[in-house]
Amino acid sequence: MDKRRILFVDDEPGVLAELEQTLAGMRERWDMEFITDPLRALARLDADPFDVVISDSRMPGMNGGQFLGEVMLRHPRAVRIILSRPMDRDDALEALNASHQFLAKPCSAETLKAAVARALALRKLLAGDTPLKSLISRLDSLPSMPALYTRMVQELQSPRSTADSVAAIVAQDPAMTAKILQLVNSAFFSLSRHVSDLPTAIVLLGLDTIRALVLSVQVFSQFDPQTLQTLSVDTLWQHSVRVGALAKRLAGSAGVDREMVNDALTAGLLHDVGKLILAANLPNIYVKVAPLAQAEGIPECEAERRLFGAAHGETGAYLLGLWGLPEPIVEAVAYHHHPQDRETRELSALAFVHAANALCSMTGTARLDHAYLDELGLGGRLDAWRELAAGDADV
Template identity: 50%
Template sequence: MRKGILFVDDEPELLRGIRRSLFEMTSEWDMEFADSGQKALEVLEKAPFDAIVSDMRMPGMDGADLLKEVAKRFPSSIRIILSGYSDEKMIMKSIGQTHQFLAKPLNGKELQETLARAFALRDILTDTKLKTLISDLRSLPSLPTLYQELMLELQSPDVTMQKLGEIISRDIGMTAKMMQLVNSAFFGLPVHVSDPMHAAKLLGPVILRALVLSVQVFSKFDRVDSCGLSIEKFTNHSLAVASIAKHIAISENQSKKIADDALIAGMLHDVGKLILAQNLPETYYKAIACAEDNNITIWEAEQSTIGATHAEVGAYLLGLWGLPDRIVEAVAFHHRP
């Protein structure tokens, strides 16, 4: 099925460059171009697009404002920001409504690969409502005790990055969001980061405080009673799998990078359960009951009850957020390699 992409930039030369670099994809993609945020909205009124790729700094309506409006009107669309700046205010403004960030000057191959990867992930899920739900997520819920601990630490005059990193590395939701942020083009790192402690240090206390207190990229898990999922058991299981996965990688003489990726993949392998339990609590309760009553695995019960497994849901979100393919694939196929 053909995919539709809308590119938005006030620089005509950049739009022409995108058109040239993606010419070979015209057999698979329908591409439209707009030179302002307002014109982009006019184009979107005629037909929705699978993805919107917008420059950040534009006169009038900037990229963050445009994607905020797109998120409201077309929540299932993939939203990507292009930026040559690492301005903190811009990061804060765009973080909630943007799935991925790409750096300028634009690399045509990177853009093509990013879009192709995102479209491939969309095909994992067939349920439109589920795609929309996941695309609209700003954050993942955190263990209430860890969330409160992080809030108190951030407001302490003696806050240390060591302590913040320790708190974040014990929480699945916070870790997933951190990986999205620190690996975005805004930070311009030459390699991807998959160590939560290192990620916290790179962001620093000022940005972390703004993200948590102002932009609210972290949130408390508040559906414990209605969904049937024990967040404490879930967290302990995820941390145990993370530790074992990293240990196996080290014992197989893999590099630190692969060992760190194994840790993150292990920690996030069940993140789809968190998404389903928080956003579809009654439905997920039925899936858990179905697994217990029929003596089947939870992923089989999810498939029959929801139409998708937690592995597919988790992989879709992590891929949408731009986490490395190795981690996304490990999450997607951890039940069916």
């Protein structure tokens, strides 16, 4: 088995020595190098490719944000992870635009291993001559994890976080605040009264729902509608919100635990992010997707597969996996059109996102997999689910 190559960069030799000792057990699987100087690290990267680059946020001469920015320009296929102490918050935020994942110092060996393993598992999707590998290699750029969302997650991890402290972070972006309040007051979330402030919205809907909304709004805001002439961002956004809200309702009606309900919401909101990536990077090809689907009476995901070799589901899942989102969310995005392709059959967010997307289909070509739902014991719920979908109003 070929070893994966991991480069660690930190200006403190003691930190690198501790990392090397902690990760000694991974030597059989990882080829690791530890460098204190970011300029020397760039030269090393130019000489030999690495699969993953892990950098401290604060270093003299060139901080982590600047270093990872150079890595992104020179070696865009390398997975980029930033490590930051709480005191280095400003440096870490600067680095977020150039990194795929953020890990807080001190970082346990298990957390670090899990982050790298997750990143490498995604690379495994590209191993060999696969259609997804070919497609990803043609993309000029992938969006970075939204900075505001990461700051919000950091705050939620603090034992001192409150609805007011989380709201204060979101409120730093007035456009974001307005969008969140618009969504909260829409028919999708069925609140009994009008909400005019973020702390109240957080109390009524919960931090998990607000976090999912912030992430989805920020992801969509990274794409300029003026440059996506082949795709209506507003139409896709409204569809995504409807699917997310319905997936949450379907999961709730099935009596699953809160974590699965929240995963269904997040995955539903982000299930079509791959369309944005394809339309932004390969617009001349993406413009052919809808006409091909309509001409041959096939789902648009199948038209994408013919034109690109891979579809928007796995493309979006690849990005979300790089960002370190939970596996159930990544899987739901990857397989929302073809849930039978998932290796295991236990109930997960995928079932609710698949059903919600088909029931909310913009084109009418997204099809329910009745055999899959029957296998999970959900087929008998479809009539009730159709009523829920019919009752949804546009945002």
